[in-house]
Amino acid sequence: MVGPTHYLVLAAVLFALGGAGVVLRRNALIVLMSIELMLNAVNLTFLAFSRFPLVPKAPAALLQGHAAVFFVIAVAACEAAVGLAIVIAAFRSRTSIHVDDFDSLKL
């Protein structure tokens, strides 16, 4: 029997994978993709709690979790578009997408 814990553990491991990608990888594109992984882990948590609520709730209230997923997907699409535009602009000025090369603010 698959319960809420299964989905939450899967979401936690997926979030850790994404976090490890952001921390470990220096390729800006892979950092952006790892952020997408983390956003998806959050979506999975929303949907898991919508399906398995901790306190009894009316179905209309439970569907707020699905609405939150809708908004997260919209924000993630915006983030990907702007993030990739920044990667292209940075590649133009530095001919590299290595995040260690983006250090103009360093004194």
Place this chain on the structure above:
Amino acid sequence: MTTPNYAETILFYLFAAGVLGSGAQVVFRKNPLHGALSLVACFFFLAGIYVLLAAHLAAILQVMVYAGAVMVLFVFVIMLLNLKEEEMGQEKMTAWKGIGLVSVLAAVGGIAWKGLWPLYATGGKLGDMAGRFAGQAEFGSVKAVGRAIYVNSVLPFEVTSILLLVAVVGAVVVAKGKI
């Protein structure tokens, strides 16, 4: 639930293995194109998990928006940049990265231990509550979620449309050399 639902369990572990396997490929593959295609596979497996959670609209949005639109954008940018080996940069393991990895794992492990272990103890009771949705074919459908969005979250919905407009204009302004 009166009878144990083996199909759900088998499908869950199948999809979970796919999600974690392809997610690990995203993080650990050297070539970003391999990572992007693994991420597409990861999103498809996640859509399967969403269907198991009775979130049908979320599953369709996952496939259309993520696996369709966002990943096409990623693959397009990877091919546009056409990176050579030396431009991708050298991945090297430093002490700071090790500290960061350990702290990420420790934070997630702490959350799993403190937050999820008490939940696991009461898992059977929570699992029974899922039976309440067995008769509700509408739960997670376009109609039900649409009602939740348009009745209860109209303002966030409209703000999202403005955000999308700003992102479109911002992406063009940032990526274009000179206007």
